[in-house]
Amino acid sequence: MNKPLTESELRQRAVSLLARRDHARRELETKLRSKVGDHPALAAVIEWCEEHGFIDDRRFAGFFVRSRIDRGQGVLRIRQELQQRGVASELIESALQETEVDxxxxxxxxxxxxxxxxxxxxxxxxxxxxxxxxxxxxxxxxxxxxxxxxxxxx
The missing domain is CATH 1.10.10 (Arc Repressor Mutant, subunit A)
Structure with missing residues (x-):
């Protein structure tokens, strides 16, 4: 039987996921929860990631919008994908307006x-x-x- 992860090991998993690509807060939380279940330290690890600037939904939304525009995706699809990743509506609208795309x-x-x-x-x-x-x-x-x-x- 597997022994439960320590908070430090959970932090390492979070940083490992974030090293591959940027994540929204809820997206990271969902991925970690799917791997470790309802770990008592999960909320603390997510907060730690935010405090250290590893996750930032505003930054994530901006990068995401620009990458999807480069792929040739429209505003409706971009908005929907960001909502599915748990980004707040005001951050989505702000990121879309900042791009100034035609x-x-x-x-x-x-x-x-x-x-x-x-x-x-x-x-x-x-x-x-x-x-x-x-x-x-x-x-x-x-x-x-x-x-x-x-x-x-x-």
């Missing part, structure tokens, strides 16, 4: 990378719309991305 331009760019041509019929238009909405762009951004713009005139 979501319409990003939707056009993502569409152009995936599809060679603008849709010629309803079936193709529906396919491209589903693709963009699956990426997290809202209806307005998705429809705007399907209209040939100035970039095609060059």
């Amino acid at each position: 979501w319409f331009a990003l939707a056009r760019e993502v569409r152009a990378r995936r599809f060679r041509q603008y849709p010629q019929d309803q079936k193709e238009k529906a396919r491209q719309l589903r693709f963009l909405q699956g990426r997290g762009f809202d209806a307005e951004q998705s429809f705007a991305a399907l209209v040939p713009g100035d970039e095609e005139m060059a």
Whole structure:
């Protein structure tokens, strides 16, 4: 039978997870809980990580938003993923506003990378719309991305 982890060993596990990538507070707590159960020192370890700057939901949200924009994901999907990771709504909105991204331009760019041509019929238009909405762009951004713009005139 396994002996229970000490608080020090639990801290090492937390730091090991954080060394791989940044985590939101709730995300780290969930991962640790899945490995060690309801450990009495879990809350103290999470607090220790926050006090030492190892976890910071504001920083995490900012990095996360930028990485998802680089992947070509839209605002709706980014917001949903951050909510699933337990980041507070005000931190999510703040991180999204700080990026100052043109979501319409990003939707056009993502569409152009995936599809060679603008849709010629309803079936193709529906396919491209589903693709963009699956990426997290809202209806307005998705429809705007399907209209040939100035970039095609060059």
